[in-house]
Amino acid sequence: MVSRLKAVGLRIGSIVVLLLLWGAASALIHDPQVLPGPWAIARTIVADFKTPGPEGESAYFDVGITLARIFVTFSASMIAGIGIGLAMGLNRLCERSLLALIPLMLTMPTILMVFLAIMWFGFSEAGGLVAVMAVVTPLVTVNMYEGTKAMDKSLIQMAVTFRASPYLLVRKVYLPQLLPYIFSAFRYAFGQTWKIVALAETFGLKFGIGYMFFFWFQQFEMTQVLAWIIMFVVLMLVLEHGVFARLESRAFAWRVSVAH
Amino acid sequence: MRHAVTASSAITIENLTKRFPAPGAGDDFVVLHDVSLAVDEGKFVSIVGPSGCGKSTLLNVIAGIETYDGGSVTIHPTAGRADAEPRIGYVFQSPRLLNWLTVESNIHFVLEAQKVPRSRWRQLVAKNLDMVGLAGQERNYPLKLSGGMQQRVAIARALAMEPDILLMDEPFSHLDAITARKMRFDLMEILQRAKPTILFVTHDLAEAVFLSDNIYMMSTRPARIFKRVTIDVPRPRTPEDSTILDLEKTLVREFFSVVEAKG
Numbered sequence: 001m002v003s004r005l006k007a008v009g010l011r012i013g014s015i016v017v018l019l020l021l022w023g024a025a026s027a028l029i030h031d032p033q034v035l036p037g038p039w040a041i042a043r044t045i046v047a048d049f050k051t052p053g054p055e056g057e058s059a060y061f062d063v064g065i066t067l068a069r070i071f072v073t074f075s076a077s078m079i080a081g082i083g084i085g086l087a088m089g090l091n092r093l094c095e096r097s098l099l100a101l102i103p104l105m106l107t108m109p110t111i112l113m114v115f116l117a118i119m120w121f122g123f124s125e126a127g128g129l130v131a132v133m134a135v136v137t138p139l140v141t142v143n144m145y146e147g148t149k150a151m152d153k154s155l156i157q158m159a160v161t162f163r164a165s166p167y168l169l170v171r172k173v174y175l176p177q178l179l180p181y182i183f184s185a186f187r188y189a190f191g192q193t194w195k196i197v198a199l200a201e202t203f204g205l206k207f208g209i210g211y212m213f214f215f216w217f218q219q220f221e222m223t224q225v226l227a228w229i230i231m232f233v234v235l236m237l238v239l240e241h242g243v244f245a246r247l248e249s250r251a252f253a254w255r256v257s258v259a260h
Numbered sequence: 261m262r263h264a265v266t267a268s269s270a271i272t273i274e275n276l277t278k279r280f281p282a283p284g285a286g287d288d289f290v291v292l293h294d295v296s297l298a299v300d301e302g303k304f305v306s307i308v309g310p311s312g313c314g315k316s317t318l319l320n321v322i323a324g325i326e327t328y329d330g331g332s333v334t335i336h337p338t339a340g341r342a343d344a345e346p347r348i349g350y351v352f353q354s355p356r357l358l359n360w361l362t363v364e365s366n367i368h369f370v371l372e373a374q375k376v377p378r379s380r381w382r383q384l385v386a387k388n389l390d391m392v393g394l395a396g397q398e399r400n401y402p403l404k405l406s407g408g409m410q411q412r413v414a415i416a417r418a419l420a421m422e423p424d425i426l427l428m429d430e431p432f433s434h435l436d437a438i439t440a441r442k443m444r445f446d447l448m449e450i451l452q453r454a455k456p457t458i459l460f461v462t463h464d465l466a467e468a469v470f471l472s473d474n475i476y477m478m479s480t481r482p483a484r485i486f487k488r489v490t491i492d493v494p495r496p497r498t499p500e501d502s503t504i505l506d507l508e509k510t511l512v513r514e515f516f517s518v519v520e521a522k523g
Binding site: 154155157158159160161162163164165168172173176 | 323325348350352354356358360361369370372373374421
């Protein structure tokens, strides 16, 4: 308990020190067009949420749109990746026919995929979806495929010996063994998704955090640019550490209990 | 006494042959050659043989998870439920528990697989955990238990489905000698209460003599049964009983004369 408090204290302390250094640097430079202080950024963020921006919408709208885009493209990529990965792991035909395609997809640079998707689908939501799916689905697929390969065959044989139905087998034998792979795919895929969504918003899509960032970048408005970057980073940190980490520790309670 | 009153047969195997296809164009590898055996209902029957002689394959064929190439395997349901499919329990060499499920849920897994009505689960879990000496461990996770306790859970899991036949594949070979000895005593006691028919595979003759009503001795290359022995020592037994020790000595000598002659 003490070490936990200490860890939290250190974390908060390091953030406070960073903010102090930032404030000091901005006071020294004394030019809000180069490095506005943390206080000015905080005021800008609050104002962005309270008042309509250049497109007539407040920051709630843009944050909402970005979150919706991340949620939809991420879910679609996870579902597709899990499905294909499982099919490859459990079916020889799928394995042989798809194994050669995976490295091909994984080698494709992310930014090229974004531009390609925009050229094919224009500045539409479909372009963003295709860009994310093209990059993230193979990542999830590889993870799931490896997960199925790493499953304990002796447990599957045990279940078959006791005449477990396919439904019971998947639920109690396959899924728990695949869960660590699903979670690691989940985290990695999520990190990739929000980066691609930010890219797509910056270069092509209308509305969203990336779009607003690019708008203010073109106006060369440093305070607003930093404000939108910080909004994005804080949002993703909350999602990743606040939501996913909690889900994960709950799913692996049986492992934690061993450590006591 | 565990000796069944009726002598009706639980398992009949006649001229069973099983081959594994050889890699390339060579001759098939004969795993089981012309194996015949009969296990009477309620009896404890062991198959003793050197490692790699096909004992586990024989159990898997009986369990119905491996095919065979010739002969016949018949499993007779216990009298009284002749219309039902015979239920076969299995205790493996290692516990093969689902470590992410509690002890209780591991037993539920088999009860669900065997379609045992949910209303009976609580009673079956309690009864069988008590029988293997693990009462109160329902909510514990397998990885918190010792190897011996994990194997006890595996035995409770197999007994909870109330099997007509219990197959055991060297269930104590992964345990240290002291734990294994204790487990053998406890198994004897458990079986006084549960009374399934048991087919027990081992490479340890002393273990087989102590536990069994009948022993089939198997050789390797070709894998076949060369002797059937009846152990008529009354229960409860002790491993140090002079009749048991003498029998063991005779069988060991005979066993090695056959197995080494082939070596």
